[in-house]
Amino acid sequence: MSRSADPRADIATERGAVTLQAVTKRYGDQTAVDALSLDIQPGEFLSLLGPSGCGKTTTLRMIAGFEHPDEGDIQISGRSVLGTPAYRRDVNTVFQAYALFPHLTVAENVAYGLQQKRVPKLELRERVAAALEMVQMRGFADRKPTQLSGGQQQRVALARALVNRPAVLLLDEPLGALDRQLREEMQLELKLLQAQLGITFVFVTHDQDEALSMSDRIAVMRDGRIEQLADADTIYARPASAYVAAFVGQQNFFDGVVAPDGAGVDSPRAQLRPATPLSGFAAGDAARAAVRPEFVELSADRPSGNVNIASGDVIGVSHLGEMLQFLVQLDEQTAVLSRRPTPDAPALSVGDRVWATWRPDAVQVFPAGDAAARSGYVPPPTAAQISDP
Amino acid sequence: MRNLRLPGFALAIPAWVWLAVFFIAPVGVVFWYSFGYKPGLFGTHANDKLSLDRYLEVLTPTFFDTFVATMWIALAGTALCLVIGGPVAYWMAVKSPPAWRGLLLALVLVPFWTNFLVRTIGWQVILAPEGWASQAAQAIGLPAFDILYTRAAVLLGVVYNYLPLMILPLYVAFDRVGEPLREASRDLGANRLRTFWRVTLPLARPGIIVGVLLVYIPLMGDYITATVLGGAKGNMVGQMVAAQFQTAQNWALGSAMAVTLILVIVLSAGVVGALLWLVSWPMRRANRLVLGEVGS
Ligand SMILES: Nc1ncnc2c1ncn2[C@@H]1O[C@H](COP(=O)(O)OP(=O)(O)OP(=O)(O)O)[C@@H](O)[C@H]1O
Ligand SMILES: [Mg+2]
Numbered sequence: 001m002s003r004s005a006d007p008r009a010d011i012a013t014e015r016g017a018v019t020l021q022a023v024t025k026r027y028g029d030q031t032a033v034d035a036l037s038l039d040i041q042p043g044e045f046l047s048l049l050g051p052s053g054c055g056k057t058t059t060l061r062m063i064a065g066f067e068h069p070d071e072g073d074i075q076i077s078g079r080s081v082l083g084t085p086a087y088r089r090d091v092n093t094v095f096q097a098y099a100l101f102p103h104l105t106v107a108e109n110v111a112y113g114l115q116q117k118r119v120p121k122l123e124l125r126e127r128v129a130a131a132l133e134m135v136q137m138r139g140f141a142d143r144k145p146t147q148l149s150g151g152q153q154q155r156v157a158l159a160r161a162l163v164n165r166p167a168v169l170l171l172d173e174p175l176g177a178l179d180r181q182l183r184e185e186m187q188l189e190l191k192l193l194q195a196q197l198g199i200t201f202v203f204v205t206h207d208q209d210e211a212l213s214m215s216d217r218i219a220v221m222r223d224g225r226i227e228q229l230a231d232a233d234t235i236y237a238r239p240a241s242a243y244v245a246a247f248v249g250q251q252n253f254f255d256g257v258v259a260p261d262g263a264g265v266d267s268p269r270a271q272l273r274p275a276t277p278l279s280g281f282a283a284g285d286a287a288r289a290a291v292r293p294e295f296v297e298l299s300a301d302r303p304s305g306n307v308n309i310a311s312g313d314v315i316g317v318s319h320l321g322e323m324l325q326f327l328v329q330l331d332e333q334t335a336v337l338s339r340r341p342t343p344d345a346p347a348l349s350v351g352d353r354v355w356a357t358w359r360p361d362a363v364q365v366f367p368a369g370d371a372a373a374r375s376g377y378v379p380p381p382t383a384a385q386i387s388d389p
Numbered sequence: 390m391r392n393l394r395l396p397g398f399a400l401a402i403p404a405w406v407w408l409a410v411f412f413i414a415p416v417g418v419v420f421w422y423s424f425g426y427k428p429g430l431f432g433t434h435a436n437d438k439l440s441l442d443r444y445l446e447v448l449t450p451t452f453f454d455t456f457v458a459t460m461w462i463a464l465a466g467t468a469l470c471l472v473i474g475g476p477v478a479y480w481m482a483v484k485s486p487p488a489w490r491g492l493l494l495a496l497v498l499v500p501f502w503t504n505f506l507v508r509t510i511g512w513q514v515i516l517a518p519e520g521w522a523s524q525a526a527q528a529i530g531l532p533a534f535d536i537l538y539t540r541a542a543v544l545l546g547v548v549y550n551y552l553p554l555m556i557l558p559l560y561v562a563f564d565r566v567g568e569p570l571r572e573a574s575r576d577l578g579a580n581r582l583r584t585f586w587r588v589t590l591p592l593a594r595p596g597i598i599v600g601v602l603l604v605y606i607p608l609m610g611d612y613i614t615a616t617v618l619g620g621a622k623g624n625m626v627g628q629m630v631a632a633q634f635q636t637a638q639n640w641a642l643g644s645a646m647a648v649t650l651i652l653v654i655v656l657s658a659g660v661v662g663a664l665l666w667l668v669s670w671p672m673r674r675a676n677r678l679v680l681g682e683v684g685s
Contacts, residue, residue, distance in 0.1 A: 067574055085574045099573035103591050109680045112587075118576035129680050140681045164577065179635065 013078025015090075016042030016167045016200040018063060023072035024060050032058040035072070040168075043198045044076075045191070047211040051247070054203040057096075059221075060170050063202065065089050065135050077167050092161035097177075098153045100145035106156050107132065111249030113164040121384065130340035131163035132156075134193070141359075146190040147379045151182045162193070168200040180328045186290075187214055208248045208274040212236065219242045242366035251290045252336050255368060258285045265289040265365055269330040270310035274363040286368035295362030296338035298326055298346050308360060310336060337350055406459075416651075424642035434640035441676045443645035452646070459626040460657060462540070462615065463608040470555040470604050471597075473548060474507065483571075494560070497553050505550065505594035509617045512539065512546050516618070538620035546618040551578035551608060562596020577641065587676065602658065609654050627649050 010098045012019055018040040025033040033055040039047050048056045062065040062074060073080055081089055092113065100109050110131050114124045132138045145153055151356035154174060161169055174190075175183045180254030191214045205211050212217045212232045219229045220243075228240040239245035242253070251350045256267030258281045264273035265287045272289040281287060303309065315335070316327035324345040336356050341348065348354060423443055425436035475576060481493050511522075514536040517522050523533045536542045544622040566589050590597075612627035630650065633643030 032479070066575075066578060085575070086572070087580050088579050091576075093573075093576045095573060097569060099569040101570060101588060105678070107680050108676065110578075111678045112574070116583065125678070125680060128678065132680075138680075149594060160577070342454070347640035 002210070007337050011041060012039065014042040015077045015079055016198075018168055018200060018202065019075040020059070020063075021073045021075075021080075022083075023059070023062060023074060025055075025062060025067060026070050033062070033069070036225055037072075038219060038226060038229065040200060040202060042167075042200055043217075045194050045201045045203065045214060045216045046144045047205055047215040048205045048221055048246070049208060049211040050217050050227075051206060054221045055224040056206070056221060057172055057359075058224075059351045060093070060172050060202060060204050063167070063168070063318060064091055064093050064170055069352060076274075090167040091170060092156050092164050092166040092168075093172065094154075094161050094174045096172045096174065098157040099158055100160070102145055104144050105144055106137060106148070109145065109156060110163050111164075112160065116120075117164075127163055131159040135159045135189075150177050151186065153187065154178065158190075158193075158326070162197065162199070166199065168202060169194075170202050172202075172204045183210075189215065205283055205371055212248065218248075220345055223300060223323075239364065242290065245290050245366065250293050252293060252296065254289045254291075256287060256289065256333075258287050260284075264282045264307065264363065269312075271307040271336050272363045272365070273307040275360040275366060278365055281365070281367075288366050288368050290364045290366065291358045291362050293324075293325070293337040293339040295358045296356050297358065298328065298338050298340070298348060300346070300348070300352065300354055300355055302355050303357050305357075307356060308363065309355060309357045311353070311355050314335065314348050314350050314354055317348065317350060319389050326354075328354055419441055419644045419647050422640050422650045425641040425644075427641050431638075432476065433638050440665040443627055443642050444649065446642055447645050447649050450466060454473075455624050455626055455629055456653065458624065459609060460624065460653070462547065464657075465662075466544055466608050467601055467605040469544065469548045469603060470551050473558060473598075474552050474555035474600070478556045481565050482560050482563035483568075487606065492573075494557075497556050497560075498668055500549070502642075506613055506617070508641075509550065509614055512542070516545075516601055518541055521672075537618065542656075543615050543619040546614040547608060547611075550611075550614055551604045554603045555609075557598045558600040558603060559593070562593035562600075565596070566592045585637065586672075604652055609650060611618065 009219060011017060011069050020036055020038040022035045023033055024031065026162060036055075036059065037293050044327045046061060048388055050056055058067060060253050062069050063076070065080055065081065065084065068082070074082060075088060088233075092170060101112065104112065107128055114127060121126070129138065129141075133140055135158055137152060137155050137159060140148065140156075143254045145156065148156065153299045154177070157174070161238055171190075175186050178186060187210060190201075191347045201257075202332045203211075203214065212235070215232060217231050218235050219285075220227045220235065223245055228235060228244045230238075230240075235248050236245060248255070254265065254267040254270060254272055256262075256272070257274075258278060259266050259271070260283045261277075262281065262283055264271060265278075267289065272291070278287075298314075302311075310328075310330050312328040312330040312335075315329045316325075319342075320339070322342055324342050326340070326348060328338060330336060338356060346354075390513075396562065422434050422437065424439040424441070425434050426438065426440070426442065427433065429436040444576060479631075481490060481497075483494060517523070518533065518535045518536075518537070519586065527533050570588055570592070571584050574588045575581075579587060610627045610630075612625045612631060615625040616628055627650075630643050630646045633639045
């Protein structure tokens with residue numbers, strides 16, 4: 001392989017790299033994926049995160065070769081695969097419904113891909129046994145898929161894909177059908193496996209916690225495009241838009257206008273001042289400020305200062321285990337959510353009058369008119385709220 | 390209100406009663422008659438003396454030849470229906486635009502809107518020496534052809550009459566395999582042909598067996614198609630059975646023939662099934678995988 005001057009060019013041609021260039025897919029007059037560009041590094045765990053119908057599955061299916069883009073190019077390990085049928089792509093998929101072959105045993109399911117490649121029988125048996133060992137399903141080798149629980153089927157599907165040692169593994173909400181506990185267990189196992197094998201994982205999910213806890217990078221999708229592509233910390237702490245802010249984690253939104261001095265946002269119930277003055281806004285512009293619940297502190301006495309403060313009545317207290325969550329009503333339309341670690345949580349109960357404050361660096365400001373329209377605490381968004389702004 | 394709970398098999402009771410009264414009982418009666426004899430010119434059957442003599446009568450060369458001819462037509466007709474109907478059913482279930490499928494199914498059923506006999510006689514008109522088929526052949530410069538009252542005409546009529554019975558179960562079978570499993574197969578490196586052999590065909594097998602039996606069994610007993618389009622050459626067992634009951638009024642002999650026919654159907658289906666099972670054994674063996682102690 002010849003070395004080019006640009007080091008990034010080498011990474012893009014290494015085995016396991018995936019490049020999408022302005023890929024568009026339309027169904028009739030509906031655009032499922034809209035000029036989407038994405039560079040996935042070899043060995044990376046990348047999540048596609050977004051609400052239902054935003055084009056995650058379509059993107060994955062185009063990489064796998066089940067759908068063909070109307071425009072744009074897809075490269076795997078540095079080669080365009082537009083002309084390569086699915087069965088010759090160096091990619092395997094773990095399907096949402098697993099799609100295990102019901103007439104084959106667990107071992108035969110796992111052996112299927114190796115049989116297609118005409119791997120010698122001895123090697124095949126060893127690789128199948130090792131793959132089943134890896135997902136702790138060795139003891140189930142001779143069962144039929146219908147005799148397995150959902151979690152066990154999921155493991156078999158994983159082994160069936162990984163045994164082929166593909167350059168890229170595509171996973172379409174592989175944990176969607178599992179109960180919460182099993183799901184968290186499998187998240188951990190998947191992440192460990194991926195780190196161990198060094199295979200590129202493209203992981204589709206609409207569960208933000210799953211994406212945050214597992215991914216090297218997250219691509220937050222919206223209407224067939226990528227709204228933000230970054231690591232979990234950045235997505236969480238510095239969302240690129242109110243849409244991303246609302247989709248990942250919970251938010252208290254305050255709608256208002258940019259203050260005359262450009263230092264922050266004035267909303268009816270609070271003046272919000274971020275740590276640094278706003279740039280790219282003019283005084284009087286409609287704007288939306290956001291503060292995450294874990295930054296909102298509550299106290300019964302009025303703290304000093306006039307900004308980043310609001311007062312209201314506690315209307316709800318709930319236990320989240322290690323956190324206590326308070327819902328504070330500022331006025332008829334506006335409520336603020338606060339989450340405090342249980343040991344340091346203030347002793348407040350429903351009906352108490354409180355002051356809510358937050359640090360300037362907890363304030364984020366976005367242009368108005370984006371994402372959910374309500375101000376105050378925005379519940380974990382539903383797909384409908386996000387897809388029709 | 391009290392919650393009335395019926396055991397699960399209760400739902401199947403009407404079907405069982407129906408089967409018992411209208412199928413098992415008549416077959417039992419036929420079986421019983423087959424051991425009797427025809428008492429004189431005007432009697433149809435008597436069972437006061439039981440014997441296997443009627444079965445000896447069945448096994449004469451004439452009957453034997455007709456049995457062989459019937460089986461030939463039935464096997465060839467079933468094979469033709471499978472070869473023609475299989476790809477159609479596969480195309481309908483897998484390749485055709487999903488929005489068309491209801492319409493395509495309805496089209497397959499259209500011939501059933503007309504009476505079986507009328508449909509078959511229709512072919513007589515088409516295949517007659519001065520019929521459309523011959524005229525059309527002459528119009529494009531081919532010699533006139535005359536296949537009416539030949540085995541070819543019988544086979545043609547058989548395929549026409551029985552094709553929907555093959556297509557429908559095969560369609561359901563192919564449809565039930567589902568796109569996700571075929572996609573999984575391709576994802577794992579199998580091209581379309583390999584996917585067909587290793588996923589679609591094994592999973593559709595019950596439906597294929599149903600289709601084959603659904604065509605083969607009635608075909609063994611059918612004589613209308615053969616009589617109308619085959620004339621004297623289209624002599625089938627079903628026709629002989631009917632003749633014994635209706636014309637010769639010898640119900641005992643007719644019953645013995647019917648019982649023999651049933652046995653032949655069951656036996657031949659069993660033999661064909663066993664043959665297919667044997668032929669496919671090497672392939673199944675090659676793909677079987679029992680890990681045993683490997684790697685553990
Ligand atoms: N085969 C198809 N025919 C027509 N429209 C389709 C087809 N597949 C997807 N779409 C449309 O394309 C859009 C994107 O669908 P896609 O399945 O990629 O969404 P998704 O992000 O995977 O959603 P979910 O989280 O619900 O699985 C949707 O609006 C969907 O209705
Ligand atoms: Mg999807």
